[in-house]
Amino acid sequence: MDKNIGHWGHAPEISRVRHELRKRCLEVVSAIRLTPHMIRVTLTGPELEGFVSASPDDHIKIFIPGLDGALVRRDYTPRRYDPATRMLTLDFVNHEGGPAAAWARAARSGDRLDIGGPKGSQVIAGAVDRWLLIGDETALPAIGRRVEELPAQAHVTTVVAVPGPEDEQVFATSAHHQAHWVHRPMQQADDARGILAVLEKLTIPEGSFIWVGAEAHVAKAVRQYLVHDRGVPLPWIKASGYWVKGQADASVKDLAGEG
Ligand SMILES: Cc1cc2nc3c(=O)[nH]c(=O)nc-3n(C[C@H](O)[C@H](O)[C@H](O)COP(=O)(O)OP(=O)(O)OC[C@H]3O[C@@H](n4cnc5c(N)ncnc54)[C@H](O)[C@@H]3O)c2cc1C
Known part of the structure; x- marks a missing residue:
């Protein structure tokens, strides 16, 4: 038996899938307190056409104003995407002190959010x-x-x-x-x-x-x-x-x- 894998056998392969990298401007449909420390923001817009998230641990970049007003980017997980309705759900941890968390706390229906990616997915085959x-x-x-x-x-x-x-x-x-x-x-x-x-x-x-x-x-x-x-x-x-x-x-x- 291979000493490195023991009784576990071979681990599943993780394949890397590349996606076309596009910046998309989306509109907030709703922002709700899912739990005291989680804010659920649902986004939509025609620019979601072709959006693909192949793995649950994918991430996108969101672009939001930083403390000095200049744009900063942060990583968020596409919690759910429904291509039929073009609704993308993001869940933001409601913590003190970061521009992304502050953006989510203030988000209202009709607000805009630019996103990029996912650039790729690591799919467990x-x-x-x-x-x-x-x-x-x-x-x-x-x-x-x-x-x-x-x-x-x-x-x-x-x-x-x-x-x-x-x-x-x-x-x-x-x-x-x-x-x-x-x-x-x-x-x-x-x-x-x-x-x-x-x-x-x-x-x-x-x-x-x-x-x-x-x-x-x-x-x-x-x-x-x-x-x-x-x-x-x-x-x-x-x-x-x-x-x-x-x-x-x-x-x-x-x-x-x-x-
Ligand atoms: C692949 C990937 C996927 C991710 N998906 C999600 C997701 O779906 N939802 C989500 O909420 N986060 C997610 N994160 C984590 C998120 O990107 C970070 O928490 C990010 O730093 C938040 O940005 P911010 O502007 O709010 O705070 P920042 O400006 O980055 O940080 C400001 C201060 O807040 C602290 N801080 C940052 N995050 C937290 C936290 N969660 N709790 C307490 N203190 C914190 C920092 O240490 C720093 O001191 C993901 C990260 C990765 C790498």
Whole structure:
């Protein structure tokens, strides 16, 4: 047996799909408080013609005024896109201090938003029967979309950290879904202990594909725990730091090079 893959076998292939990169000017249809710390903005417009988001963990760039009024860009997940109605849904974490979160708080029907991308998608090819999706509130759009898109035979476990019970979300899915929620204040979003405590009690069957998206220190700690303490082979993990506490416009999209 190949020492590097052990009993896990070969990990599913991740194929990279490129999309035509276009800037699109969209109009806000609605902006609602989905939960206390999540604002759901629905956008539409003829420029959504040809919009493609092939994977639940895709991201687009949104262009919004920064603190000095100059345009800045931030990464957001296409939570849902319906080509028939040309409605694109984005979920914004309602945190203090960033121009993107401030834009979402102020968004009203009729407002405009420029977006770019997705530039590409990383599509996990082949059937994966077991998923373990781990993250914080910034990863809820990607996690929710993945859970909703899974087929009935799939088993998915989610471990998500949010400030409190009222921030939990329910996903409509035909898959077998087991949800674990960790509650911690947003100020402690760089502390992995709550998520690790849940993971310590979980059985992780061989052949589970594990996806992690969270504040970068948390994503790194979770990845290290999975590899070093639980013996999960690296090709079965995809981990990203979706933001970095204390730094604006910062992410570590692929923690593979982080040891
Ligand atoms: C691939 C990818 C997909 C993403 N998808 C989403 C998504 O769908 N929804 C979403 O809300 N976010 C998502 N994010 C994270 C989002 O891009 C960052 O949180 C971004 O920094 C927010 O921009 P901002 O202008 O509000 O704050 P910034 O100006 O970037 O940061 C200002 C300050 O706020 C802090 N901060 C940033 N984000 C948070 C947070 N979530 N909680 C607490 N403090 C924070 C920063 O550390 C900094 O100190 C995604 C990131 C990546 C890489």
